[in-house]
Structures are given as C-alpha cells and as structure tokens.
Amino acid sequence: MHQEDAHGGQAQASPTPKLPGWKYPVVFNTATGQRTIKNPDGKWGDPQHLGRVLQAYAVECVRADAQRRGRIVTERTHRDASITLAVQVRKSHGK
Secondary structure, three states: OEEEOOOOOEEEEOOOOOOOOOOOOOEEEOOOOOEEOOOHHHOOOOHHHHHHHHHHHHHHHHHHHHHHOOOEEEEEEOOOOOEEEEEEOOOOOOO
C-alpha cells in the first residue's frame, strides 16, 4: 500500500498486523509515524495485544533514530515484559 505523503514523496504503510482475536488490523505509516487503531472500549480486541505491538513499534522507532545518528542501542527485557533501552552517545574528541 503506497500513498503520496504531504511532501510529494512516497509514504510507506507497513504491513498491517492482525492481532490475535482482533476484528481489524493495526496500520502504521512508516513515513509519518502515524498509526491507525480503533478499539472502542476494548470491543474489537484485547488491549494487551495492542500494548505489545505499540511497545515493539516504539522500540523500533528508537532503534531507527539512534542508527541514523550513529548511536548504539542495547535492550533489556524485564520479567514484567517492560523494556529498558540504553542509547550510547559517543564523546567527541578535541572539544
């Protein structure tokens, strides 16, 4: 699925993940970071599934941004399923 973005370029829509037991898929526009999700009062699916997808999406956004800046990201997953990310910032020499 391709659309033209507001700047005249091609906006990429990601594959639309279908969450287990959900009535409709989640749609991410990777060019803008926009996501399309509707779940009125949890009637269309289990909010925990959505939370896992949003968490993974946020991690990948941080990784992509860090990579563009030449930084390294390490990830630690905790027993409660929360995630800690550490971004290494290189010290500049001579300043």
